[in-house]
Amino acid sequence: MAPVRLKALHPLAGAVTGVSAGAIVAILMPGALGPALGLIAAGAGLATSLWALERRNLGQRELLLAGLGEVKVRLATNAIRIDALSQRVEQMPMRDVDAAPARAAINELTAEVGLLGDLIHQVATTLADHDDKLAKLPAAPVQAPAPARSTAPEVRLDPEAARREHAEKLAAERAAAARAAQEEAEAERAGIISAALREGRIEVHLQPIVSLPQRRTRGYEAVVGLRIDENTLLLPHEFLEIVEERGFGPTLDALVLTRALAIARHLASRDGDIFVTCNFSSATWGASRALAALTRILDKYREHSSRLVIEMPQAVFRALDPTSLGLLGAMSASGVRFALDQVADLRFDPQALFDRGVRFIKVRAALLQAHAEGRVASDIAAGDLAAMLARASITLVAETVEDNPMAADMIELGIAMGQGNAFSPPRPVKPEVFAEPAPESAAAARTEPAPPPPPRPSAEVLGYPQPAAAPAEDAPRRPERLPFRAVLRRASA
Template sequence: MIRISTIFVAICMVLVAASLGMVLYAMAGISGSESAIVALTALTFMILYNAVSIRLRDRSEAGSQITDLSRGTADLARQVAEFGRRLAAVEGKVVSVNSTSQDRIQSVIGEINELGTLVKQLASSVATHEDMLSAPPQLVPVTTAAPAISPPAPMPARDMPTQAPDIRPERLLSVAGAEAGTLAASTPVALASTTASSRNAAQLAAVVRSAIAESRIDIYLQPMVTLPQRKVRFYEAMTRLRDDKDQVIVADEFIDAAETSGLMGQIDHTVMLRCMQVLRRLMVRNKDVGVFCNVAASTLSHAATFADCIDFLEANRALAPSFVLEFKQSTFRNLGPIESEHLAALAQRGYRFSIDHVTDLRIEPRELADRGVRFIKVPAALLLDPQQNSNTDIHPADLSDLLGRFGIDLIAERIEGERAVVDLLDFDVRFGQGFLFAAPRPLRPETPVTGNLPATPDKASQSSNGSVRPARNEPPKNDPPRTTGNAALARRATTGPN
């Protein structure tokens, strides 16, 4: 496209040539044809001059651009050369580092092989000694008359079961006053359990209905402690009913009758209310404490009952991080569409779940974590059972680490001996619960939570699954011999993976 300046120059040259011709025609007396020739000649010279000047100017500009381009190309070449030099230096360093790393890895592999040989030798020695210790002693035949066998001496006082330690700095819940502080001596739990088991389903349903109507629903609290510090971190609320004679009925005995009669929802709603009150009082003194509240499967599946519970939980969702809803393992394995929807509604409101009554270790942690499960309670006897090594895909010693990768904490329950605690520490279990630490203690509706109950089990208390706890004056049970955690690790090192 022709530039405006070029057009303007052309017009000016035409005007100058025409003006020259008119001046020569008017002033010099030259004829019109001659003045036109002169004007045309002047215009031609001006056009030639303009073209030559433009060509010279363009050539000078092109030369300067070429010079600038060559200068930039030289700078780029210098930069590329510098980058090449630096890249060569980096490659040299990488090669030297790789060679050094290979040397170190080879030395570490050699040390690991030596350690493996030593561990196998140690494992063989330990297994041999353990087999010698666990083998029954051989009886030596006696030819003479056997001496009279005297009756066994009574157990020394030092071998009797001692009082469970007082868990500090957080001491357990207490019930103020003698009326609500301990179980009445006239109504032992063993007698209550025997009486309740003698009732049929209809009588149990009537007792449950009467207990609900007359507010004879009791809450028992049992602490869960951290291991090995034994610091109280959570409390589990256990439901007990009392009949018209104040005999205690444990959960395992009245749940079936309550679910058949459609009364389990009312019991769970009452227990949630009481647990929330307990949690509020506990959090006044300690913000890190939590309460586990058991919920039945029938409550989760019944739409009307669940609506009342979720309305209450929605009103108290500020305490959701410290209020854990606990379900049975069978409940989670048999979730239907309605139960899954209700469970998701609770998870959306920030509530966390726990699984108890675990009967086997076939656990899918990813699926449970997606549903909102944050705790799994496994009996200590199940974790320490050697048969679980062959019945599950993962060794029980690795279960805590596997669950921890999905944000789930493992709680060992029903711990009743110090030896079990030592073995569980080898399994990296963080929380424990059982009569070794404290027995479930009753909490009355009218009793304030003061937080200074000694962690001492009663003489006749019941475990979380409803079994009767032996009296304090009975001798302790002799645990069957089993492989300890270190010996089991040594044996696995010797035999190798299955």
């Protein structure tokens, strides 16, 4: 028979045994002694049950605390492993943009582990406070009911609040990681654009400006592109903002102006008054020193500046200071013409614009259509706008004409010139256009005949008789007279 273990018995077994023994004693023993001994046995059984129950609760609490300690150890081990995983991700050869999702996941796991550790710590603290309260209960004096004040802070576990706090923390960490990844990507992109600009990888495409309705090419607009690699060409709206933020606007404008003047030099060799237009950045228009530097470039190429037209936004033109207006006057004196673009309203003073050197006004075709339909307020009818500007020797150009119906509307409004994909998209410029012309001295050397060789020393100097004079090359040679027999002999030979 296997031995009975007392620890395996239920805590109420003592009470049952004591009550049963007390009842038996009270029945078997006569007199008053039997019931007294029975009560004593029952009380002893109840005391034994309470002691066993307390010991069992203490054992379970110790097991719970040991389990919590083991869980905390495992959480610390997992935190160490997650830290090692984060270091491995940092050492892996991949870009920051690709590593951002892995970092966000690792941060989320770290936050989860930290939250579990905090919850376990709160449970352990609650159990410890409960034990302290139970230990102090027997020693506390019995007093009238009063609001209990606990020295230890009361810890309340609210799973919903903890979940919301954890979700907000994760959202904040993810947003911070996304912002960091975006800032790193923007910094990398800005570095690539700055490097391409420093290396001068500027490409110029030309879009024709045609006369209406003949659609003959009257000029070209130089559209600037930045070559990143063999397969990537950035358009102006993709890199101008970064260029201006980095302070490379004047550098870009100098490169564009130099290429536009090279195109103007090439156009000078063709028939017709064909011009080329170019744009400057807003940073250049707001800096007098940058405009002065561009003016010096124009002075070096003064012979080609008459075919150059510089475009200027309408808002920038209205906000120019007196110094910038003086520099515009110097450019106009060298033969440069100006064009207003990015027009927001159609209120013009033609004579004042002409005095400032403006010879073209470029307006979006959609704005002209809206003006003709009465959706844009103006002091002049849409059909009279081009004629009013023409009387002041200013040509109205409709830009961004995308299709033939829009081109027909521009013709009905009397627009003299048009530009857009309806006529031709921007096309790259041939490399030979930017090639420097051959120096004039070398060209003259190729065209002029070679000098005659030096005369040989005469016979008088050498002591020999004078040779017979050679017949002059310019004198006509007389035909040699041959006898008739000699002619027959040659014919029969």
